[in-house]
Amino acid sequence: MWSVLRSLWLVLLHMFQPRFTVQYPDEKPYLAPRYRGRIILSRDPDGEERCVACYLCAVACPVDCISLQATEDPHGRRYPEWFRINFSRCIFCGLCEEACPTYAIQLTPDIEMGEYNRQNLVYEKENLLINGPGKYPDYNFWRVAGVKIKDKDKGEAEREANPTDLHTLLP
């Protein structure tokens, strides 16, 4: 009997406590920039696609929900011909972001992806690619890697010597 009355009393007291429930969606919760929500593909500081279609995100994905096909532009810059994430399978673990060697694939603090039709959760490259560098404003893979692309010849990447002249034997 005593315990019943005590419980009632405690519940009554809770009516005067501040509320924890957030009135979502009228009130948006704060999500940190590194929150693991909707996945995007970013661009490098030059405004070009960062993704080099290395397939590392796909192989890191524990639910195998990423697939893509690599292709190359005429100057040797590699990019995905198509890139698909099946968000109905995605568990937002962030392993793809960790695996990405170019900071292209990033998770964002956007969680509002609900759909009535599951088919709409299949995102293609045009749905994923954003117009900025995301969380990493400075990194540009192509300025570091020693391969030739348009406007960047051999020897023009970071810490690279000029291409070897094969016609001289001088040291």
Added chain:
Amino acid sequence: MTRIFVDKKPYEINPKQNLLEACLGQGLDLPYFCWHPALGSVGACRQCAVKIYRDEKDTRGRIMMACMTVPTPDMIVSIDDPEVRDFRAGIIEGLMMSHPHDCPVCDEGGQCHLQDMTVMTGHNYRHYEFEKRTFRNQYLGPLLNHEMNRCIQCYRCTRFYNEYAGGEDFGPQKLRNLVYFGRAEDGILENEFSGNLDEVCPTGVFTDKTAKQHYTRKWDLTFAPSVCPHCAVGCNISPAERYGTLRRVVNRYNSEINGYFLCDRGRFGYEHVNGKDRIRAPRAGQNAKPVEITRAEALDRFSSLAAEGKMIGIGSPRASLEANFALRSLVGAENFYAGIADAEYALLGEMLAIQRQGPAPATLRQLEHADAAFVLGEDVTNVAPRMALTLRQTVRQVFLEKIEKMGVPRWQDSAVRELAQNDHGPLFIASTYATRLDDVATGTYRAAPDDLARLGFAVAHILDASSPDVPGLPAEVRAQAERIALVLQAAARPAVVSGVSTGNAAVIRAAADVARALAKAAKPVSFLLTMEEANTLGLAILAPKPLGQAFEAAKAGNAQTVVILENDLYRRAPAATVDALLAAGHVVVLDSLETRTTEKAELVLPATPFSESDGTLVSSEGRAQRFFSVYPPVGDVQDAWRWLRDVLGLLTRPEGLSWKNLDDVVEAVARAVPALERIRDAAPGSKFRIAGAKIPRAPHRFSGRTSMLANIQVSEPKPPEDPDSPLSFTMEGAPVEPPAALQPFFWTGGWNSIQALNKFQEEIAGPLRGGDPGVLLIEPATGSAPGYLNTVPAAFAPRPGEWLVVPRHHIFGSEELSARAPAIAELSPKPYVALGAEDAAALGAAEGSPVEVKLDGATARLPLRIEAGLPRGVAALPAGLGPLDGITLPIWGRIEVTR
């Protein structure tokens, strides 16, 4: 066997191998770069360092290179010693100093030996803060991509390309840390085995350019154990698929055949499978407007045609035994014809008879270990390319033996080459035109096919006087024959190679007589006969009737319906003859690619190419090998034998009901044809399981499973099932090593590159564990030695105004399927007619000028090519290429200068 101790554990090893091979063979992980099992040791990269202790009391030990160390009994070795581990990490840090930070965009990534070794040594941070050296790349042709920045200067490429494969247009340049591997200038790599650089290079300097067009990482590829469909040697390959198209072909080791290397036709010819020429749906109606029909409608039409009147079937040397047998069952053995030109078929019959009487065909491994070779009338590089690479090693055997006698092990590659210098062991080549092996030949002889045969018979007569003599042989030819006979007589293990490419039976008989004379002298002779297509020998064993009789049957009105299996008859007979056959009745064609024959067909049924079907092929050495589909066919495409089975079912024939999967057809073939009884054992049947599970075709890292088809339907479909083999189309299955015949790819923990192979062999460079796949169908004959073939032809006499037109085979272009692959097509020559320099001058035609070639009633205008070595009175046409490809060569014809 010798006992050594590695990290205090005893191991029994083969003392003929070096310490690195011994350790790797025991399953120990020891990093290496410059050593290659087929190329030997040079001790250049310093990566395979181990510690060797004098005795148990020695605690310091000394660092030695395992690849240059001869294991001695009770040797005490440490791989795990901290000092030697640091040493190896330091070496790799040095090698990686200028590595260009481009793994994500490198095609080698995920199957890179350099990646594996870097991880294995534990090096992970670059301390060197200064500039990286860079290089410009070269254009090396349509097969290989060049990215020199990635090079770690291990010298494997030049050791393979220049020393092993005999290439001359490539090599190291410059000095110090600036050594560059490439050509003098941009251009197509000339060697026919350049594609192996992709696997020989431990990193991504040389990568497969055809795979780059549709690049996929190794972990995403679905592989299958398969057999190369582009010639009769029967090299084992692992074709790989992703998203429903074939992506690349990699070598599948078989110590008896291809070993570590493939030819470029086999490696890059796969793209015909993805081409626009593929037949994807059944269709009916000819010439006018063919309409696509469903599988049921197609079968309906086929069965009503079958019921209508007399039906004949034409088999194919590029279709599996099972498909050919299914056709034979449908039309009956008396109506089953060979899809090979009559002359070639007669030749094949003779070759088969010769091999059955003995000597039985040798394997490429036996050929490699021969110490003298005689090639009679064969252009090995262009007909059986992989065999040519083997012959290049044959000429090294004498030096390998010599150096072993001097107490130096044969894996000491630089010592062997130092001893040999530019000298070669005995190899004699007698051919109609210059061959690509002439540079290592001790002697060459250029003559018309009949004269080649006479040389061969003369050699046989010198070896054994009871074989027929050759009357009227010129003195210099006799001297040549004596020289050859002397060398073959002196050899411990002589080899004789001949084959179909001259199209001359006498040449093959002469080669057989030489081999028999050597066998009579109790020599273990390696006797090899080349053939043209993947299942030529298999079709010959099924003993169909000659194609010419099919044409006659059609003329006589005995062929209301002609069923043609995977064959373009316009490549087998003159166009007019084929036209007459195809016009005589209803034509049903089963094929995977559009050909001139499918254009004329009333009913076209889409069959599967090698990558989508299962079956058995018989290679030229009589080895029956099973190949498996890489991915299932889409839509109404199905195996040729399934189409024929379905028709048999509609005709209520027992085969139609009892052939449920490939096992049943294999069983039916084995029962019906005694010579093929052993094909059952070519690979385990479809019921084979490991711990109740199938064998996965895809690696366990396979990605994108829930996404690759999500654009079509977000719910994943059920994975396709494979009723014909114990392999699954997915990554699911027993994660253990399957029997060698079912091994789809080589991959093991920590070894992602093709070098993982070390873990699958009984010993390094030995057979795969459990034995190499395939069964030999032609057993060495027992009993009395076969007699000689007494058929010496008369000497070749040029005819005025006429030429004997012989076929000139081309590795790129002469084979039907690979010629459809864009990269191979780019390398294929344009149609031409070739004449010797003297004949061309007599004709008054210059190189490249158009001439009119008249053969067997057909005429074509072709540019003239002058081939220095061609004998007088002999002209050459590219085999299987150009407007006259249906005419069976050799044949006498006219060549006139067009005015």
